Every structure is written in structure tokens, then in C-alpha cells.
Amino acid sequence: MRMRIGLRAKAYLLIVPLVMAVVLVSGVLASLEARAGLTDVATRLLAYKAEQLRDYAYSEWDVIEELGLAGLPEYRDVVEASIGSYATSLLRSESEQILALDSDGRVVMSVGLSQPGGDDIHAERLVDPPAPGWFEREILDDDRVGVAFDFEPFEWRMAVTDLESSFFAEVYDIGRTHVAILAVALAVVITMLSVFVGYIIRPVEQLTLTIDTVSVSNDLSHRVDPGYPDELGLLAADFNRMLDSLEASYRQLQEKTEAEVEARRIAVDREEETLFLLGRVSEFRDMETGEHLSRVATLCSILAEMLGWSRREQTLIYRSSQLHDIGKIAIPDAILQKPGTLTEDEFNHMKLHTTIGHNLLKDAKSEHLLHAADIALTHHERWDGTGYPSGLAGDDIPLSGRIVGIVDVFDALTSDRHYKRAWSTDEALDHIGSHKSKHFDPKLVDIFTANFDELRTAIRR
Ligand SMILES: [Fe+2]
Ligand SMILES: [Fe+2]
Missing domain, CATH: 1.10.3210.10 (Hypothetical protein af1432)
Structure with a gap:
């Protein structure tokens, strides 16, 4: 006895890629959510560092001011050195940089793990310093993100920054991984769908095509390939038997007609x-x-x-x-x-x-x-x-x-x-x-x- 894989079983097979598609869509949404969350966390981290630095700078200044030493340039230098030192302690990667600009936009302090700062840096000048708060813009030929704030005692505009490519590196990684998974999963889903749908659609198409051909051409010699032994295969076999019978009857009728003529x-x-x-x-x-x-x-x-x-x-x-x-x-x-x-x-x-x-x-x-x-x-x-x-x-x-x-x-x-x-x-x-x-x-x-x-x-x- 031939094994029969019914249409019902084939229809159930369609559920597999459909479930995969649903999971895929959920994954896409979850991934987008994670990406947004990650961006938010990173942004807060930079804001937190900026806040810490700001608080530290003001607290240092308050001490000097309370001691009545604020007017002395050497104490101002001490405060500046202390702020630079604290800023360095806040850095965690070579892509991070903390800048201080004077009221003319000149770089008066530049702190980075790979770039401790020097005269050449101090010679730089930003025509349009970043406004206080979050920014994403080009600074000294690099695309950077960061948080800016004012340190009024020195009339400084300070900025805690990171390279945009580094800051979003994890986010970009997630995106790339996600695109790769999406592409593979889509390919699998489309392949499975086309194969499973083909199981059902192809025999139906073949059957209707043969019926059309027979009805249009009146040529009873056409036959359908029974294909898989499911309900459609049985239908095709029945259709072929009907054509056999019709063809035999037609031949007999033709012979009788010829004899009559x-x-x-x-x-x-x-x-x-x-x-x-x-x-x-x-x-x-x-x-x-x-x-x-x-x-x-x-x-x-x-x-x-x-x-x-x-x-x-x-x-x-x-x-x-x-x-x-x-x-x-x-x-x-x-x-x-x-x-x-x-x-x-x-x-x-x-x-x-x-x-x-x-x-x-x-x-x-x-x-x-x-x-x-x-x-x-x-x-x-x-x-x-x-x-x-x-x-x-x-x-x-x-x-x-x-x-x-x-x-x-x-x-x-x-x-x-x-x-x-x-x-x-x-x-x-x-x-x-x-x-x-x-x-x-x-x-x-x-x-x-x-x-x-x-x-x-x-x-x-
Ligand atoms: Fe006559
Ligand atoms: Fe005659």
C-alpha cells in the first residue's frame, strides 16, 4: 500500500515557516527595542560623566572661593590641573575625549587616553562650540557625540565626548548581526514556504492546465501527472481514467460514424x-x-x-x-x-x-x-x-x-x-x-x- 501524505498534513507543514516568520518579526521588534535601550544607556552614561565632572569642577572652585583664594592665578591653575586630572579618571576608552573651550571657542583643555593634550591642541579653535546639552556633530574633524555644559567661574564651555563610531559600536554590531540573522531566516522561511506551497499548488495548476487544454483543443490524448499520492494525486488519476474512458468512447463513436457515413x-x-x-x-x-x-x-x-x-x-x-x-x-x-x-x-x-x-x-x-x-x-x-x-x-x-x-x-x-x-x-x-x-x-x-x-x-x- 502506498504511503499517503494528505493535503491536511501538507497544510500543517505550512505552519512551520509561518511560525518562523512570526518569531522573526518579534525578533526584529525586540532587537529594535534593545537597540534603542542600548543607545539610551550609553547616552545616560556620557551625561552622567558630564554631571560628575561639572559637580567636581564647581566643588573645587567653591573650596578655593571659600578660602578667599579665588583671585590668585596660581590657585586657579591648581583648580584647572585638578579638573584635568579628574576628567582623565572619568575616561574609559581611547575614543573618549573631554574638552574645555574658552569664550572665543579656543581649546583650553583637551583630555584623552591616547591624546593627553599639548600646545597644538590648545591652538585649535571652534568657531561654533556645541551648545549645552546633548550633541551629535563634527568636532576637530571627527564625528562625535557628547554632553556640553558651562563652567562659569572660568567662562568655559566643557564637553564630555566620544567618537560616534565607537559610541554606537555595540548598536551597530547588534544591527549587523540582526541583518545577517534576518537574511538567513528570511531565506529559510521563503524556501520552506515555496516548497510547501508548491506541494499543494503545483498539482492543482497542472490539473487545471490540462482541463483547460482538453476543453479548448478537444484533444483527449492529454494526461495529468498524478505526482504525489495525496488527494490531488488521486483526483488526477481519476481525471486520467475519465479521459481514458472518454477517449475510448470517442474512438468508438468515430468508428461508428465513419461506418455510418x-x-x-x-x-x-x-x-x-x-x-x-x-x-x-x-x-x-x-x-x-x-x-x-x-x-x-x-x-x-x-x-x-x-x-x-x-x-x-x-x-x-x-x-x-x-x-x-x-x-x-x-x-x-x-x-x-x-x-x-x-x-x-x-x-x-x-x-x-x-x-x-x-x-x-x-x-x-x-x-x-x-x-x-x-x-x-x-x-x-x-x-x-x-x-x-x-x-x-x-x-x-x-x-x-x-x-x-x-x-x-x-x-x-x-x-x-x-x-x-x-x-x-x-x-x-x-x-x-x-x-x-x-x-x-x-x-x-x-x-x-x-x-x-x-x-x-x-x-x-
Ligand atoms: Fe416528357
Ligand atoms: Fe426527355
Whole structure:
């Protein structure tokens, strides 16, 4: 049995980096707080030293003043030396420095562990001495922080200072360490999140992508990689099985459809062949060839196309027009094959081939045969109403009957028959033109004559 790591377990895994992220944020806040605290402590330390120095200086001066020695320069020097000595005792690092400036900004005392002070230092002068209180500024080419105060008896501005870089060194160290920890922790959190989220998101993305591809392309051959055996993996496997089944059904359906199309094609071919043979029966007895039928069918379908009929309608008239004289099977040979002119009775009998053909076909089920029934009945009607059997006129004559009427006459005129020679195409065309709006539909005559070259090419006349 395969081990299943469910989506729930994977979701819980996401909690790990999220907890780490929370801890990280807390760490950042705590670190910022510590940094501020450290700065505060350091600042207070410097302020404390300044306060100590100030108190010491005044107490020394008070002693001299109480003894009435304040006006004596040598005692003032003693006080100054004592203040310098005390200042030195306050220093803890080489970066610290205590300065005393006179009222002109000249450095009158400079105390430091690495720089005990000298004439060169005393020659320095600050144009803009630091104001009493906390300051952060450049002093004698160094960035310094410190606390300044006034020692009025000497008219001094004193300052307890430290180099800014040294004063904030611990703070900077904390910052650097913090940035390093932050970077590493962030990298770990992002990596864990992307890996764990990938466990869940990647299979979902793959599944939806495959579903999209299948629905857009209708190509059932695509499959999803089942990946991990979790719920999504099972879903992907189910989806693949569904595609397998759909593809098999589709293939079966396709094979059936192809077989049906082939069967239908064979049936249509057979029907066409049957219709042609039926048509031949009538023409055979009339001592004509099958070529008449195929020429009539071809010309009818081309005219139908010129009239804007659909492909299906063109095929319909192509097949059904071949049965236009099917009724002649009931006309006696004596009339049908009579070499001379028919008597009135004989001609009346001959006219019956239209209604006989119609009666033969009218009850058929086939669309082609029903259409052929209309054509058989109306292909001898005339536009002016002088035709037979019903004397229909104009648009009352079905259009398929009018089409077969003009095409049948044209082909009969240009063919040899047992009672006449073949006319030339020009003679036949003249005849058709002269019977426009009499025998033939004027619109069909116009189309027939305007496109005569194309029609003649189609039947090789
Ligand atoms: Fe006919
Ligand atoms: Fe005919």
C-alpha cells in the first residue's frame, strides 16, 4: 500500500515557516527595542560623566572661593590641573575625549587616553562650540557625540565626548548581526514556504492546465501527472481514467460514424444508380441513350446553382430530373416509336406520360422520388399556360418543372431522334429565345442564354 501524505498534513507543514516568520518579526521588534535601550544607556552614561565632572569642577572652585583664594592665578591653575586630572579618571576608552573651550571657542583643555593634550591642541579653535546639552556633530574633524555644559567661574564651555563610531559600536554590531540573522531566516522561511506551497499548488495548476487544454483543443490524448499520492494525486488519476474512458468512447463513436457515413454513401450511390436505371427504362423505350438523362441532370443542377440553390437542392434536382419521362413506360410502342407525326388522339395519349409518371412516384417515401413526381407532372407545362397536362402558367408551375422543361427541350432539339435530325446549338438557342415568356420562364431563358458557354462546356455540345 502506498504511503499517503494528505493535503491536511501538507497544510500543517505550512505552519512551520509561518511560525518562523512570526518569531522573526518579534525578533526584529525586540532587537529594535534593545537597540534603542542600548543607545539610551550609553547616552545616560556620557551625561552622567558630564554631571560628575561639572559637580567636581564647581566643588573645587567653591573650596578655593571659600578660602578667599579665588583671585590668585596660581590657585586657579591648581583648580584647572585638578579638573584635568579628574576628567582623565572619568575616561574609559581611547575614543573618549573631554574638552574645555574658552569664550572665543579656543581649546583650553583637551583630555584623552591616547591624546593627553599639548600646545597644538590648545591652538585649535571652534568657531561654533556645541551648545549645552546633548550633541551629535563634527568636532576637530571627527564625528562625535557628547554632553556640553558651562563652567562659569572660568567662562568655559566643557564637553564630555566620544567618537560616534565607537559610541554606537555595540548598536551597530547588534544591527549587523540582526541583518545577517534576518537574511538567513528570511531565506529559510521563503524556501520552506515555496516548497510547501508548491506541494499543494503545483498539482492543482497542472490539473487545471490540462482541463483547460482538453476543453479548448478537444484533444483527449492529454494526461495529468498524478505526482504525489495525496488527494490531488488521486483526483488526477481519476481525471486520467475519465479521459481514458472518454477517449475510448470517442474512438468508438468515430468508428461508428465513419461506418455510418460509408453505409450512407453506398445507399446514396445505390439510390442514384436506381434512379438512373429507372430513367433509362423510359428513355430506352423511346430509343434514346442514357446520355440524354445525364445531360439533362447536369444542366438542371448547373441552372439550380446559378439560381442560388443550395448544394443539397442541386443534388436533388440532379437525381430527380432523370425520371422526368418515367411515365413513358406506359405509352404503347406504336405511339412512342412512330416515325411520323402523331395524330391528335395519339398525342393526347402521349401527354398521359406526365400524369402516369406522377402517379407512379407521388406516394413514394424518398425525397428524390417525390421531387421527381412533381417534375414528371409539370415538365411539359408552359409559361403562357398552353402546356399540359394542367395548363398551369407562370409561377404556378413548380420551378423544378420549368428548369427541366427548358433543359429537356434544348437537349431534345440538339439530339438526333428517330423523327428528326439534330439542330445546331445556335438554332436551338434561337428557338429558346423566341419562346421566351411563351413556352419558357423568361428569367430562366435569360440565365440560360447569358451562361450558354458554360452550360455547353458542361455537356460538351
Ligand atoms: Fe416528357
Ligand atoms: Fe426527355
